Amino acid sequence: MTDVVAELRERVCALHRELPRNGLVAWTSGNLSARVPGEQLMVIKAGGVPFDELTPEAIVVCDLHGALVDGALSPSSDAATHGVVYRRMPEVGGVAHTHSSYATAWAARGEPIPCVLTAMADEFGGEIPVGPFARIGDAELGAGIVATLAGHRSPAVLMRSHGVFTVGPGPREAIKAAVMCEDVARTVHLARALGDPIPIAREDIDALYDRYQNAYGQR
Amino acid sequence: MTDVVAELRERVCALHRELPRNGLVAWTSGNLSARVPGEQLMVIKAGGVPFDELTPEAIVVCDLHGALVDGALSPSSDAATHGVVYRRMPEVGGVAHTHSSYATAWAARGEPIPCVLTAMADEFGGEIPVGPFARIGDAELGAGIVATLAGHRSPAVLMRSHGVFTVGPGPREAIKAAVMCEDVARTVHLARALGDPIPIAREDIDALYDRYQNAYGQR
Amino acid sequence: MTDVVAELRERVCALHRELPRNGLVAWTSGNLSARVPGEQLMVIKAGGVPFDELTPEAIVVCDLHGALVDGALSPSSDAATHGVVYRRMPEVGGVAHTHSSYATAWAARGEPIPCVLTAMADEFGGEIPVGPFARIGDAELGAGIVATLAGHRSPAVLMRSHGVFTVGPGPREAIKAAVMCEDVARTVHLARALGDPIPIAREDIDALYDRYQNAYGQR
C-alpha cells in the first residue's frame, strides 16, 4: 500500500466523524469514500462498523466496481454505487451517503427541495433534485445518481424512498454538501410546515451561486 | 454467580449507554435485558437507576417471571414483561424497551409505521406494527408483544399508548432495533407531515430485506 | 451559614446541571430552588448567571418572600414566585422553572396536555394543567401556580404564555418532573401533529398512577 493510499485512509477515517457529529447517521448507516488520485481505485468505509470504532484499517481499498482490493474487512454494501459515480464523473473525488432525517423525508415523498434560501442558492445553485427508486447495491442506483446530478448544479441528490448522495472534488466537500443538504432540508421543511416559503428570483439565485463559488472563504 | 453471568451483566450495563447516547430515553425510563444462555434466567436493569450511575451491580439477575434471583436492587418494573418474551420466544436473547419520542407518538395514535424507506425494508422487512393497550407490569403486556411480533418480520413493536419493545438474538441487536425504530419513526413522521410518502412495492421490500439480513456488514 | 444550608447550596448547584443537559433551557433562563428544612428560608439560583459558571456561591439564600438573606448575588427574579409556593404548599421541598420548548408551546396556546401516554399516567396522574397569565415577578404568578396545582395530581403546571413550574418533595423530584413534562409534551405534540392520540380510560390512568407512585424504583 502506497503512502498516498495510507494517508487517504486516515483522512477519510477522520472525516467520517463529521457524520455522527452533525447528526446525519443512526447506528452504522452512512458512509464516505474518496477516489485514489490517478488510479482506478477508491477507499470506502467497511460495512456495518460502528462510527466510534472506526480506524484507518476499516477504510478499505476497492476498485471502481466495488470489489475489495486491499483490506481485511468487507466494503460497505454501497461500494458498487460509489464506484459508478467515480467511473462516470471524472471530476468527482469524494462521495458521501446518508439517511439524514429531514432530507430523507423529502426523498420519501419524491419531492425536490425548492431553492427558497440564500444558503441553498450559495451551495446548491437551485433545487436539490430527486432521483429514481432503485434497489440498494444495484448498478441502477449509481446510474440514477449520475443521471439526476447531470441536470443540476446541486452536489446533492435525494434518491427516492432511500436517502442522500453527495459529491465533491474531494471527500471533505462531499461531507460538507451532506451537512448543508440536511440543514436546508430541515429549514425548508419547517418553513413549509406553517405556510409557503417565498421563491427567490432565478437571477438572484444565479448571482448568489456565482459569488459563493468564486468569492467565499479563503482563496 | 458464574463468570458467564458476570460478563453478561457488564456487557448489558455497557450497552445501556446507547439509550441516552441515541436520545431514546428521558431520566430513568427505558431498559435492556439479556437471556442467560441455557438457563431460565435473564439479567435486567434495576428500577429507577439513573443511566449515568449505572454499574454492573445495577444489572440484576431475575427468573423469567421477573422475580429477583441475584442482586441487591429491585429489578425494573418491566421485568415480568421481558420474562414473558423470553419464555414464549426461545430465539430471543435480548429485549429493549424505550419511550422514544417519535415512535411513541405513532403508538399514541395506535398507528403502525408504514414501510416507505429502504432502511425500514432492510431492518424491519415491512411495517412496524402496533400491539394492544395493556397496563404496565401486567402479563397481558408481554402477551401482547409476543402476539403482535408473531405476525411480522419486524423486531420492533409499538405498544399502544406506551412505547417501543424490540427483540434480537442478543442485547446488542435489540438496542440496534430500538435505535433504528426511532430513526425511521422520525423520518416517516417528517415525510407524512408535509404530504404522502410513496409506497415501496412488496417485491422490492422483500429483496431489500433479504439482501440486508444475508449480505450486509461483516460475515 | 449552617452546614445544612451549605450542603443544600452544593446539591442545588449540582442539580442545575440537569437543566441544560436535558435541553430544557436557553442561555440563563430557568432555575431551581429548595426549601431549607425547618426554616422560613429557601435557596435559589442567582439571576442571569450562565449555567456553566454556576458555583454554590451563585445559589443564594432567601426568605419565602424572595428577599436575599445570605449571598453576594441578587436572587432570580422568580424568587418571590417560588416563595409563594413554599408558603402555601408545606409539602413542597423543591421548585423548578423552565421555558422548555414543547411544554411552553402548549402554554402559549393555553392548552393542557391530555393524558394519552402511560408515562404521563405514571408521573402526572392525568393531564398537565394550564394556569392563568400573570406578569413575571408578580405575587399573582405564584398564586396561579398554587391554585392550578390544587385541582390536579400533576406536579407540573403550564403557566399561560410563559413556561413550566414543577414541584416535588425535594429539588431532585422537581427537576425530574420538569424533564418528564418536556418529554411528554414533545411526544403528545408529535402524536397530535399527524392525528388524534387515543384516550386512556380513567381507571387505567388511576391504576398506572397508583402503581408508579407506590411500587416503581427502589424502596
Add this chain to the structure above:
Amino acid sequence: MTDVVAELRERVCALHRELPRNGLVAWTSGNLSARVPGEQLMVIKAGGVPFDELTPEAIVVCDLHGALVDGALSPSSDAATHGVVYRRMPEVGGVAHTHSSYATAWAARGEPIPCVLTAMADEFGGEIPVGPFARIGDAELGAGIVATLAGHRSPAVLMRSHGVFTVGPGPREAIKAAVMCEDVARTVHLARALGDPIPIAREDIDALYDRYQNAYGQR
C-alpha cells in the same frame, strides 16, 4: 496591534463557541463581530473557517466598509454588511449572524414572529420583524437590517429568505439575542403548528420588557 484589539480578538473568538454549542450554525456558516471602541474598526470572523479550528488569528480587523486592515485571512463575506450596521448605529458594539433553522424558516416565509411568550416580551419587547430580501454582500443588506431594526425594540431581525442578524451593546449581548431568537422562533413555531397562540396584551408586553431591561440579572 494594540492590546485592546488583541483582547477583543480573543474574546470574540471565545464567544464564537456559543454558536455551535447552541445549535445555531452548520459547517462554517454564521459569524460574530465587535466594534473596536473609539476607532472606525471592527473585528470579525475570517470566511469559511471551521468553528472548532477558530483561533484569535482567524478573527481579523476590518474597517467599517469591510476591508481588511490587519490579519492574514480574508474576512467573512458578511463583513461589509456588519460594517453598515456599525456606521449607522453608533450604539451597537456587537453584531451576530446565523441561519438558525426555526428563525430562518420564519424568514423564508417573510413572516415576523409574533410576541406570544413572556420570554419574547422580556428580550425583544414585541415581535421579531422581517427585513427585505437583498443579495449577500450587498450594501443593500446592511441598509435593510438598519431600517428594519429602527422601527422595533427587537435586537434581532429576520432577513427575508436568508437568516438572522442581531445587535447588542457588545458581542456577548448580540450572541445572547441570537440564542434567544432561535429559542422563541422554535417555541412559537411549535405553538402555531397545533393551533393559535394567545396574544399578550400590549401593556403586559411593555411591563415585562421594562422589568427585564431594568431589573433582571445582576446590577
